[in-house]
Amino acid sequence: MQTDELDALRPDWDRTALFLDFDGTLAPIVDRPEDAAMAPATRAAVAAIRARTGGAVALISGRALADLDARTAPLALPAAGSHGAEFRSPGSGAETAAGAAARLAPAAAAIAALAGAEGLLMERKPGSVTLHYRSRPALGGAVRALVERLAAEGAGLRALHGLMVSEVALAGIDKGTALRSFMAAPPFAGRSPIAAGDDTTDEDAFRAARALGGTGIKIGPGPTAASHRAPGIAAFLDWLARRAAG
């Protein structure tokens, strides 16, 4: 679909809700997930937009919620982690989708076996199991095939493929369901949503935002359902800082 230049997008923060991905959106992509970090200027821009929207800013990430909180502290934003399987709305505690650990356990064991055998990085999150192959891109095909098979074999599971990573996640839950849940209650309800992200997993959020009369911002190249595009994270963060200021 046609995407427009980001410069043309000037949100009225009194009427807008902002949903932000983390890796590749607020923090540059790096080789090791544990090294991903948000710059102080990015944290300040997010805080300023939160104030201007009356609190209608949330994170929607593939990361575990606890990990996300640590990397974005002291913002303590409303957030969905594990691609929506963990959810914390404003002023409430975090919830994880029912039965997540039991549903994911067999897949976690199989993924741990391949990770151990091949020296790949595995992340066990409350709502998904992740296998990274950035350190060994040639294993991408094998990783994707394993994750597809495990998701097909388990009940209520699905395969997710992102940037040098594949995950077994929960079926029926994605970044779009998370965005819709936020939009159903204050301070998000009644506002026009903007969802920003860089990965294929963000497409569900873009579609949900558009269905609610809002828009999506795709960061980087590739097909997208988003209506606007930033050529890369630097351009997106520059836009964010400028829109935070005026």
Ligand SMILES: O=P(O)(O)OC[C@H]1O[C@H](O[C@H]2O[C@H](CO)[C@@H](O)[C@H](O)[C@H]2O)[C@H](O)[C@@H](O)[C@@H]1O
């Ligand atoms: O939805 P996001 O907030 O973008 O999270 C998606 C995944 O991000 C992390 O992995 C990605 O970023 C790493 C650090 O830059 C990079 O090394 C890796 O190759 C990327 O796939 C995170 O580790 C995953 O758990 C998230 O699902």
